[in-house]
Amino acid sequence: MQLTGAQVLLKCLEKEAVKTVFGFPGGAVIDIYDELPNFSIEHILVRHEQGAIHAADGYARATGEVGVCLVTSGPGATNAVTGIATAYMDSIPVVIFTGQVPTPLIGNDAFQEVDIVGITRPCTKHNYLVKDVRDLARVVKQAFYLARSGRPGPVLVDLPKDVLQATCTFEYPRNVRMRSYNPNMRPHAGQTRKVARLLQEAERPLIYSGGGVLSARAHRELTWLARRLSIPVTSTLMGLGAFPGDDELWLGMLGMHGTYAANMAVNNCDLLLAIGARFDDRVTGKVNTFAPKATIVHVDIDPTSIQKNVAVHVPLVADCKSALSALKEELEPGLDVPAWQEKHETWVKQVRSWAEEHPLTYAPSENGRIKPQFVVEKIYEITKGEAIIATEVGQNQMWAAQFYRFRTPNSFLSSGGLGTMGYGFPAAMGAQKAFPEKLVINIAGDGSIQMCIQEMATVVCNNLPVKIVILNNGYLGMVRQWQELFYKKNYCQTCMDAQPDFVRLAEAYGAEGYRITETKDVEPVLREAFASDKPAIVDVRVEKEENVYPMVPAGASLTEMLLV
Amino acid sequence: MKHTLSVTVENEPGVLSRVAGLFSGRGFNIESLNVGPTLEPGVSRMTITTEGDEQIIEQIVKQLRKLVTVIKVRDLTELKAVSREMVLVKVNAEEGKRAEILRITDIFRCKVVDVSLDEMTIECTGDAGKLEAIIDLLTRFGIKELARTGATALKRAKQ
Numbered sequence: 001m002q003l004t005g006a007q008v009l010l011k012c013l014e015k016e017a018v019k020t021v022f023g024f025p026g027g028a029v030i031d032i033y034d035e036l037p038n039f040s041i042e043h044i045l046v047r048h049e050q051g052a053i054h055a056a057d058g059y060a061r062a063t064g065e066v067g068v069c070l071v072t073s074g075p076g077a078t079n080a081v082t083g084i085a086t087a088y089m090d091s092i093p094v095v096i097f098t099g100q101v102p103t104p105l106i107g108n109d110a111f112q113e114v115d116i117v118g119i120t121r122p123c124t125k126h127n128y129l130v131k132d133v134r135d136l137a138r139v140v141k142q143a144f145y146l147a148r149s150g151r152p153g154p155v156l157v158d159l160p161k162d163v164l165q166a167t168c169t170f171e172y173p174r175n176v177r178m179r180s181y182n183p184n185m186r187p188h189a190g191q192t193r194k195v196a197r198l199l200q201e202a203e204r205p206l207i208y209s210g211g212g213v214l215s216a217r218a219h220r221e222l223t224w225l226a227r228r229l230s231i232p233v234t235s236t237l238m239g240l241g242a243f244p245g246d247d248e249l250w251l252g253m254l255g256m257h258g259t260y261a262a263n264m265a266v267n268n269c270d271l272l273l274a275i276g277a278r279f280d281d282r283v284t285g286k287v288n289t290f291a292p293k294a295t296i297v298h299v300d301i302d303p304t305s306i307q308k309n310v311a312v313h314v315p316l317v318a319d320c321k322s323a324l325s326a327l328k329e330e331l332e333p334g335l336d337v338p339a340w341q342e343k344h345e346t347w348v349k350q351v352r353s354w355a356e357e358h359p360l361t362y363a364p365s366e367n368g369r370i371k372p373q374f375v376v377e378k379i380y381e382i383t384k385g386e387a388i389i390a391t392e393v394g395q396n397q398m399w400a401a402q403f404y405r406f407r408t409p410n411s412f413l414s415s416g417g418l419g420t421m422g423y424g425f426p427a428a429m430g431a432q433k434a435f436p437e438k439l440v441i442n443i444a445g446d447g448s449i450q451m452c453i454q455e456m457a458t459v460v461c462n463n464l465p466v467k468i469v470i471l472n473n474g475y476l477g478m479v480r481q482w483q484e485l486f487y488k489k490n491y492c493q494t495c496m497d498a499q500p501d502f503v504r505l506a507e508a509y510g511a512e513g514y515r516i517t518e519t520k521d522v523e524p525v526l527r528e529a530f531a532s533d534k535p536a537i538v539d540v541r542v543e544k545e546e547n548v549y550p551m552v553p554a555g556a557s558l559t560e561m562l563l564v
Numbered sequence: 565m566k567h568t569l570s571v572t573v574e575n576e577p578g579v580l581s582r583v584a585g586l587f588s589g590r591g592f593n594i595e596s597l598n599v600g601p602t603l604e605p606g607v608s609r610m611t612i613t614t615e616g617d618e619q620i621i622e623q624i625v626k627q628l629r630k631l632v633t634v635i636k637v638r639d640l641t642e643l644k645a646v647s648r649e650m651v652l653v654k655v656n657a658e659e660g661k662r663a664e665i666l667r668i669t670d671i672f673r674c675k676v677v678d679v680s681l682d683e684m685t686i687e688c689t690g691d692a693g694k695l696e697a698i699i700d701l702l703t704r705f706g707i708k709e710l711a712r713t714g715a716t717a718l719k720r721a722k723q
Contacts, residue, residue: 121582122589126632129577146632180574180635304626307619 005133005164006031009097010039012140015172018068020044020059020433022052026072027112028099031164044433044462047454049076051426053083054452056094058427061413062388063434064217066093066147073099074112077158078119082420084154085123089417090238091215093152095143096124102162103131117158125153133166138173145176150183151302152215183301187318187326194314195273195297196330202271202295204347205231208254208283211238211416212276212300212320219243219409221324222275228337230344232351234262236277237401238416245385245405251351252360255283256552257398260358263550263558265351266291275299276320279309280417281554289557299323358550358563360402365543370519372396372471372542376403378522379441379469382530387439388413390428392448393421394478396471398548400443422451425468429455432464439467439530446472447496456509459535467529468537470502473544481547485562506537514538566595566615567641568717569625574633575601575608582631583610592616592624596649596714607635611716640717647717650689652677653699656706657684665705672698683708691715 003011009032013021022044025033036043046052049071056067067087071080077098087094101110117129126146128139136159143155199205213222213235219242226233226249233243234254243250252259254266266272272294277283279298284290287310298305298312299320306315316323362373376399379387389404390413391397397414406412413431415423428442442449449470459466471477474497483491503513512534516525522540529536550561573579580599587594595613602609614624621639628637640647657665662684669676669686672694678685688698692715699710 117578118581121578121585178632181632302630304623304630306626307622 001169002167003170004031004035004167005136005159006035008133008136008168008170009140009159009164010035010041011170012137012172013041013068014039016066016140016144018066021068021070022046022055022059022430023070024049024052024072024076026076026099028073028101028161029070029159029164031161032070032097043070044458046426046458048452049079050083050422051429051452051455051458053080053094053096054086054423054426055430055433056096057083057087057092058390058413058430059434060087060092060094060430061427062410062431064410066095066144067430068095068097070097071099072112073101073116074114076112077116078114081119081123084120084156086415086418086420086423087154088123088125090415091152091211092154093147094154095147096154096156098156098158100129100158100160103160104162106160116156120156123154124156125151127156127158129158129160130163131160133163133168136163137170141173142176142178146181150181184303184317185301185319185322187299187316187323189326191314191316192323192326192330195316196327198271198295198297198314199229199273199331203343204269205229205271205273205344206265206269206294207231207233207273207275208235208266208277209233209239209242209275210236210277213239213242214409216276216301216320217409218276218321218324221321221328224328225324228335228340229331230341230348231273232265232348234258234265236280236283236416237414239277240401240412241406241409244407246407248352249348251355253401255558256285256554257402257548257550258552258558259355259360259402260550260561260563261351261355263552263561264354267293267559268350269294272296273299274312275324276301278305281309284310285552285556285558285560289559361564362546362549363564365519368519369543370516370522370540372473372540372546373399373403374519375469375471375522375540375542376400376443378526379443380404382523382526383439383441387411387441388428388431388435390414390424390431390440390442392424392442392444393419394445394448394476395481395546395548396443396445396448396477398478399471402548421448425449425466426452426455428466428468429459429464432459432466433462441467441469441530444468444470445477446470446474446499447476450499453505456506456511456535460510465533465535467535469526470537470539471542472502472539473542473546474499475544477546478548480545484545484547485551486553502537502539512536516540565617565641566613567621567639568645568647568715569612569614569628570638570640570717570719571610571612571628572602572635573608573610574635575606576633579608579633582633583612583628586627586631587614590623590627592620596712598714598716600716611714613715638719640719644720645717646720647691647715648689649692649695649713649715650687651695651699651710651712652685652687653702653707654683654685654709655702656682656708658682661705665702668698668701674698
């Protein structure tokens with residue numbers, strides 16, 4: 001039977017078990033929308049394409065599955081670019097379908113034409129322009145395979161309108177064969193033994209885990225290794241949730257806004273086991289003083305991550321799950337847990353004492369204003385650490401990372417690499433779509449939330465009861481903090497106190513609005529908002545000039561922390 | 565240090581732009597780059613000469629391998645390889661200068677591929693050093709135009 005390109009595409013999505021597509025129609029993709037009602041795929045109509053791509057990304061992070069986004073040509077496609085770059089920087093599996101002008105018009109500056117394949121080349125794992133309908137099924141199969149395998153990432157497929165209208169017979173390929181793409185999943189046996197030996201020899205080992213552990217679903221293996229061998233764990237922003245945040249061995253995040261204990265541990269460990277992390281500048285601070293006493297082992301699926309920023313002694317190229325399983329196999333026979341505990345006792349005590357000396361904390365309020373950190377602590381208490389938390393970018397993100405103790409994987413959705421303001425709310429929307437029964441909270445700032453606020457309409461009409469908690473300080477807080485600390489308090493263009501009435505805004509969209517101005521109201525009002533089955537904005541008026549501490553100034557060594 | 569990379573790629577639209585974009589986007593240098601088909605249908609070979617310290621070259625090689633359309637990357641610098649480049653030089657050749665130009669051409673085993681009353685175009689093939697040498701010698705006659713292909717290279721056979 002002959003199918004049109006649009007039908008082929010939707011068939012492929014069914015074959016890939018795609019349940020939800022986040023999208024926005026337009027001239028170049030009408031053919032797909034025309035067929036959509038005939039297929040089992042649910043479409044969430046967003047209000048801006050950036051919302052669609054972030055939602056697909058949030059869906060992917062929360063489920064571990066590939067998120068799917070569908071937009072039209074030209075502005076539809078360019079509006080998605082920020083979200084594509086966001087997913088790329090954080091290695092999130094997303095497939096983006098963009099409409100394109102008919103092939104005979106490509107290159108003619110046609111209406112709503114843009115070279116989206118050219119534009120997204122540096123911010124996708126790979127991308128395709130489909131010129132022949134007979135290639136479509138193979139390309140879609142490859143796109144999903146590429147997005148989820150190896151180091152995951154976004155893959156874009158550009159679909160000219162005439163290709164969507166042309167017909168061919170449909171056959172979905174069973175396998176993908178690409179001679180030029182063979183990610184190395186299994187760790188080298190010799191290197192694995194070497195790492196096991198280093199672990200046995202080390203006196204002060206430290207695990208530094210990252211987002212790679214989550215994308216490989218290796219949290220159990222990580223926890224096994226840390227607990228059985230009694231090794232303290234710190235992680236990057238992207239790695240939060242892979243190791244339980246209430247464990248004795250957990251040190252909190254490291255780096256610029258990392259804990260005192262984590263940064264001191266990095267500085268004093270004799271073995272640093274980096275797993276699925278990439279030594280980002282926000283983590284390392286000054287590179288040549290990073291982990292100065294340590295032998296560094298780096299487990300990563302992407303060879304380009306190794307030796308990119310920091311010279312490592314033992315690289316282990318593999319998927320984190322395979323690598324950690326191989327290490328387990330190497331270490332498990334005859335494993336003497338008490339002996340390991342004893343071996344690391346002094347070190348673990350030392351690390352704990354750092355944590356006690358300078359725990360994550362904040363000065364109590366002097367003027368009765370609500371402390372933003374307190375709000376996050378309350379959110380943690382109320383939800384018992386079981387909510388899915390999305391964040392925007394800036395102070396709200398750091399406080400969420402510091403004061404919400406993530407216990408389960410895929411429960412923290414945040415734009416780490418690109419730092420995209422406006423990410424959190426649509427990402428929360430995507431996660432809520434995947435888990436209608438779960439409590440999904442976006443911890444936001446008053447600046448960030450306004451970047452994708454239009455999706456309020458989407459959550460209301462799709463019954464996605466996302467809760468937005470705005471830590472409202474009337475500033476672009478993180479930039480203001482830098483201005484305060486490093487630019488002589490020249491608060492140029494960071495005061496944003498001209499803002500909408502968020503409560504009435506929520507109500508105008510048909511959601512619930514709450515405002516909290518006093519500390520005593522924080523808990524009861526949050527409880528009320530979280531208990532409701534409607535989407536809600538909770539506008540919390542917090543201390544205006546609160547800073548995120550600890551802080552390592554950009555380019556300084558990790559030990560040069562500014563503390564509370 | 566200068567490195568010569570031999571890169572086989574899927575011959576499909578955009579592949580050159582992916583490679584060139586990788587270099588520009590990550591701040592690597594391309595000294596020369598040339599592309600041509602190989603014996604295998606659908607596969608092209610790019611020969612890229614680039615410069616950088618060991619760590620940068622390692623990154624370049626790995627980043628190239630990471631591109632989905634790149635099949636194989638080989639750094640020929642460390643291996644025994646033959647590398648050749650061609651140059652076309654259009655040089656002033658008025659009456660009285662031609663004999664000397666022809667002598668140089670002869671010594672370098674070059675070919676005259678075009679001639680007019682006052683110009684000659686010379687084709688020369690060799691490694692970069694040889695080309696530099698002949699360009700140097702011809703400079704004093706006045707070079708009007710020059711076109712170089714950039715190096716292309718193959719690993720030597722095992723002996």
